[in-house]
Each structure stands twice: as C-alpha cells, then as structure tokens.
Amino acid sequence: MFAYILRRLAYAIPIVLSVALLCFLLVHMTPGDPLVAVLPADASQELAQQLRVAYGFDRPLPVQFGLWLWRVLHGDLGASIATGRPVAAEVAHAVANTVMLAFAAALIGFTLGLALGLIAGYFRGTWVDKLATSVAIAGVSVPHYWLGMVLVIIFSVELNWLPAVGAGAGGSGQWAWDWAHVRYLILPAVTTSVIPMGIITRNVRALTGDILSQDFVEALYAKGMRQSQVFRHVVKNAAPTALAVMGLQLGYMLGGSILIETVFSWPGSGLLLNSAIFQRDLPLLQGTILVLAIFFVALNLMVDVAQALIDPRIRRA
Amino acid sequence: MSALVEISDLHVRFVGERTVHAINGVDLTLNAGETLGLLGESGSGKSVTLRALLRLLPKRRTVISGSIRVLDQDVLALDGEALSRFRGRTVSMIFQEPALALDPVYSIGSQIAETVMRHEGCSRAAADQRALEMLNVVRIPSAKSRLAAYPHELSGGMRQRAMIALALSCKPKILLADEPTTALDATVQIQILLLLRELQREFGMSVIFVTHDIGVAVEISDRLAVMYGGQIVEQGALRDIIRAPSHPYTRGLLGSNAHAAPKGQRLETIPGAPPVLDAVPRACPFAARCAVVEQRCNLQPPPVVEIADGRLTRCFLAAGQDASAMN
Numbered sequence A: 001m002f003a004y005i006l007r008r009l010a011y012a013i014p015i016v017l018s019v020a021l022l023c024f025l026l027v028h029m030t031p032g033d034p035l036v037a038v039l040p041a042d043a044s045q046e047l048a049q050q051l052r053v054a055y056g057f058d059r060p061l062p063v064q065f066g067l068w069l070w071r072v073l074h075g076d077l078g079a080s081i082a083t084g085r086p087v088a089a090e091v092a093h094a095v096a097n098t099v100m101l102a103f104a105a106a107l108i109g110f111t112l113g114l115a116l117g118l119i120a121g122y123f124r125g126t127w128v129d130k131l132a133t134s135v136a137i138a139g140v141s142v143p144h145y146w147l148g149m150v151l152v153i154i155f156s157v158e159l160n161w162l163p164a165v166g167a168g169a170g171g172s173g174q175w176a177w178d179w180a181h182v183r184y185l186i187l188p189a190v191t192t193s194v195i196p197m198g199i200i201t202r203n204v205r206a207l208t209g210d211i212l213s214q215d216f217v218e219a220l221y222a223k224g225m226r227q228s229q230v231f232r233h234v235v236k237n238a239a240p241t242a243l244a245v246m247g248l249q250l251g252y253m254l255g256g257s258i259l260i261e262t263v264f265s266w267p268g269s270g271l272l273l274n275s276a277i278f279q280r281d282l283p284l285l286q287g288t289i290l291v292l293a294i295f296f297v298a299l300n301l302m303v304d305v306a307q308a309l310i311d312p313r314i315r316r317a
Numbered sequence B: 001m002s003a004l005v006e007i008s009d010l011h012v013r014f015v016g017e018r019t020v021h022a023i024n025g026v027d028l029t030l031n032a033g034e035t036l037g038l039l040g041e042s043g044s045g046k047s048v049t050l051r052a053l054l055r056l057l058p059k060r061r062t063v064i065s066g067s068i069r070v071l072d073q074d075v076l077a078l079d080g081e082a083l084s085r086f087r088g089r090t091v092s093m094i095f096q097e098p099a100l101a102l103d104p105v106y107s108i109g110s111q112i113a114e115t116v117m118r119h120e121g122c123s124r125a126a127a128d129q130r131a132l133e134m135l136n137v138v139r140i141p142s143a144k145s146r147l148a149a150y151p152h153e154l155s156g157g158m159r160q161r162a163m164i165a166l167a168l169s170c171k172p173k174i175l176l177a178d179e180p181t182t183a184l185d186a187t188v189q190i191q192i193l194l195l196l197r198e199l200q201r202e203f204g205m206s207v208i209f210v211t212h213d214i215g216v217a218v219e220i221s222d223r224l225a226v227m228y229g230g231q232i233v234e235q236g237a238l239r240d241i242i243r244a245p246s247h248p249y250t251r252g253l254l255g256s257n258a259h260a261a262p263k264g265q266r267l268e269t270i271p272g273a274p275p276v277l278d279a280v281p282r283a284c285p286f287a288a289r290c291a292v293v294e295q296r297c298n299l300q301p302p303p304v305v306e307i308a309d310g311r312l313t314r315c316f317l318a319a320g321q322d323a324s325a326m327n
C-alpha cells in the first residue's frame, strides 16, 4: 500500500510540471502584447520597453519559465498587472472562497446524491426510484444560474430570509463560521450542489443496481446476513467508483463557476479567472490556473489512494 | 432413515416480461447423511429448486406453491430473522463460480468470520479462530496467511475451498452445492469432489449436489434425482438407476454403459431442444425428444409411478396398463 502511494506520487510530479509548463506557454503563445492592458494608449516606446524589462518579458522563453518556476516554488507568483498586488495573495483569497463554497455544496450535493442513488438502486423500478431519478434529471438539466436567480427571488427578495449576494459583512476577508457569515453561503452552495447531486444520484443508482445483481449479494443472503449487513457490503463495493465520481465533481467545483459566482457576487476563483482573462492579466491567469491544477492533481491523488485502500484489486494496477 | 428435507408438489413460476414455469411439481426428499445428486441439463430447474429451498428467489417476480419442509420447519412460511437464521446455519450453499460468490473487497478470513459472528454471536477473535480452523479443514495450505488474502489472490480451486470453508463454518445440517466443480479444471474438480465427500462424512451432513455432468453425479451421489423441464422424472438409489434406468430420458443420458461415462460429458447428447416453459405442461415435456413416445404422451402428463421401493419414475411406459399411479 505504501509503495502504491509512493508510485502515485511519482506519477503526479511530472503531471504538475507539465501543467506548469503548459499554462506558462499558453499565456506566452496567445497573440497580442501582454503589456497592452497596463499601458496607456499613447505610451511611448521607451515606457513599453521599460515595463517589458521590468516584467522580464524580454528574456528568452526557457529562461522566463525557469525563473518563473523558481519563484513559484518559493510561493511567489508575481504581481498582478492590473492591480499590482501579489498574485499569490489574490489567488489564495479567491481559492479559499471557492473551496469553502465547493465543500459546502459537496456536503449538500454528495449527501443527497448518495442517499437518493442508493435508495433508487435498491428500489429499482418502483415509484421511489422514479421519484429519485426525476430529481436527478431535474438537477442536471436545470440551468444553475437560472436556479440561482430563482432562489434569490424567493429567499432574498420575497421572504427576505437570506442575503442575495456577497460573502458576508466586511467581505470574505473576515470569514467566520457563524450564522452572520454562513447565511451568505447557503444560496450559492445550494445552487452549486444541484448538478453534482444529480450526477451522483444517477451514478450511484446504476452502481447499486449493478452490485445488487452480482452473485456475491445472493451468497451473502444465502449465508444468513441481515439486510443491514448486506448493505454494508454493497456500500463498500460501490465506494471506489462513487469516490471517483465525487472527486471529479469536487474538482469541477474547485475550478469555480463563473456563472454562479457572478450571480451571487461570490469572490471566488471563477470570478478571478474571468477578470484575469478579460484584463489580459497574465501573471494572475498563470497563477490561478496553476493553483487550481495543483488542487485538481492533489484531489485525484487522494481519490486514487482512497480507492486503493478500499479495493485491494486496485493496488496491483 | 428420516427425511431432513421434504419437498412436495413444488411449483415455481417467474412472472414479469415473460412468464417462465421453471418448476412444475417437484417432489424430492433428502435423507440424513446422504448425498443426493440432482442431475439435469441446463435450464431444467436445478438452481431454481435450490434457491427455493433457501428462499433466495426474487420475491416480487416469483410465485411459489407447494411445500418445503426442512427439519420439520415450514420453509415457505419463514420470514425475517427466522429466515436469515435458517440460512447459513441449518442449510448453506456453495456456488458454481466462487470468484463471483465471494465479495471481492473483503478478505477470505473476514467473510468467514462475519458468518460465524452472525450465527454464533461470538467475538471477532473467536470468529477469526474458527475461520483459521475452517481453512485448515478444507486443506488450504499456509492457512494463516490466507486468512488475509482477497478472493482475487487465490486460484479457482483455492477459492472454492474457501467457499466451502465459509459454507461449513457454522456446521450446517444440509449443504446445497450448485455445480461447484463446473468452473474448475478436471484435476481440481476431482480434488474438490473428494474433499466434499470427506467433509460430508466428517460433518455428518446431508448434501444436495447439483450437476449436469453424469460422471460427477456418479462419483458423488448416493441417490440420484433426474430433472427435466422443471420436474423430477426419475428418482432412486444411484446403483439401481445406473443398473436399470427406467425413464426414457435417463436411459438416453446413461446409454448402455454408464460406468464408462467420461467425466465432463455434457447431457446435450440427446437430439432435440429442452422444452419451452411458458405454460404448465399439459403433456409429457419429454415427448418431443422421446424415442418411445406414444400417442397418449402428447395428450396428458404422465403419472409418477413407484416401480420399486424408493424408485419413482414419471412415464406412461413405467405405469404399464394398471400399475398403481401416484400423482
């Protein structure tokens, strides 16, 4: 098992490096001068050259990559062209907000998805199954920015129970786990949770049905296991695949949804990425993509390890 | 000899997209300490009979009638806790594909231990101890280290031994074996048969051994029941049946010299296809393939005839003109 973890880690390192190289290169291969965004329209050639040197854009690409990587390894992602603030701080702030939103949404969506999927799988073909399946289909097909707006209209505008936008009084910089802050999290989290809930319901339903039709389940009943004891076997068999689906969904959510973050003015990585792209803020773009990619790789690594812990057949692969 | 299992007039029908009359009036007894071979070609209803005995058939899609008594318990009336206590403790089962019948994500040891804990309410340590004993009983080498092995880490033969260890871990009175050697290589097959023979004596169990392989049936059975189209067409002591098969189907199966029947020989040697089971048979189900078919065979179902003590045959020819017919 330990060897397996080491092996997975060894695989992850080149992936992270390639991602770093890729997002570095992508930015440099896009047409247009990255300085355009910060230069006044009538800037002189000298000023442009000065800034180019200051940002290091005049050096050969491999050197730029080496220097960039070296700084990144020391936690320095450069300064944002648009704001001049350190990218690391901006990204950390935004990613923290998105992580919070993603985990809250995961808590809701995964719990509901697992429960509905298991119930639907166990009672396949009955009205319970049809109900759960309808909920799942609705979950994946409702456009979530629309759902977000509907929720805002109901719970903020009409009922005035929950705030419509933002991440709490004083901004998300002073987040605390109390009702004054958590109430800001509820609507965006519910909105975000709907798609993963639907996807997990569908997957777990299929998975449960599949496992229940396997011979070993009949053999468990044949040796006198109780319903609840058989359920434990079903869950453990479903867990590796369910974990993979959940990991993927959590990964998507960690990327941040531009639509949801816009609807709720949630200062997360989706919004940050969006503004970095539109302002051609290269250091910010690089930094955000890199951090998100590393998150994604780390998440996958954790899912792989968890799967191998549960299912011994995976360890050999 | 007292009967441990008494199945009488068992009917099983599957409903759903299409109706299958899988079992059509089975009468079967299993006596203490004997091995009953249940022989029949694929689809004749052997597995369904065993599953009915353990009440494993899907409730919503199955209609069962008749009676099944095991040790004076009415099996068809069992429910809930009583039913799951009955399974694995009074009657347990081994399957054709041990690779599929064992849970892939639990170790062999824990799968045996959980069975023991379920039925004997003992501690995990005591259950583990029993699991180790059982692996020794079925002669799995280096049993101690195999406790932690997962099913996929064992060979087919070792997996079937582990399955047998699991099935016998709570000392059941009756073992149901559903083609437990069919998926194995010929040499491993013989080892498992010998092992089952030995364990049957050692544990004083009664066994119902299902097979479609004449050679295996001859090897393992004390008594033989031949199944066709969801009915028992002939039943009796193995030796008597082999010496003088009375039902045309059995005769076809055995040919003239059953002792020379090679192992692994399939039963599909009689020309023709197995009967369609979409309705209750209103004639002899074997009529279409029978070499000595008569007109009446197609008009009504043949009676069950006791041609000698403990020898039953379901055929008009055995009934003769005025022999006493049981039905």
Ligand SMILES: Nc1ncnc2c1ncn2[C@@H]1O[C@H](COP(=O)(O)OP(=O)(O)O)[C@@H](O)[C@H]1O
Pocket (backbone or CB within 6 Å): B014, B020, B022, B040, B041, B042, B043, B044, B045, B046, B047, B048, B049, B058, B277
């Ligand atoms: N769960 C089920 N639903 C519908 N039909 C079934 C089911 N199980 C078995 N059958 C049908 O019942 C008949 C007898 O099957 P089975 O007892 O498995 O035969 P075998 O003698 O090969 O073990 C077959 O025609 C089979 O298709």
Ligand code: SF4
Pocket (backbone or CB within 6 Å): B247, B248, B249, B284, B285, B286, B287, B288, B290, B291, B292, B293, B294, B297, B302, B314, B315, B316, B317
């Ligand atoms: S009843 Fe008739 S068809 Fe059926 S086995 Fe006997 S002789 Fe053949």
Ligand SMILES: [Mg+2]
Pocket (backbone or CB within 6 Å): B046, B047, B048, B178
């Ligand atoms: Mg079968």
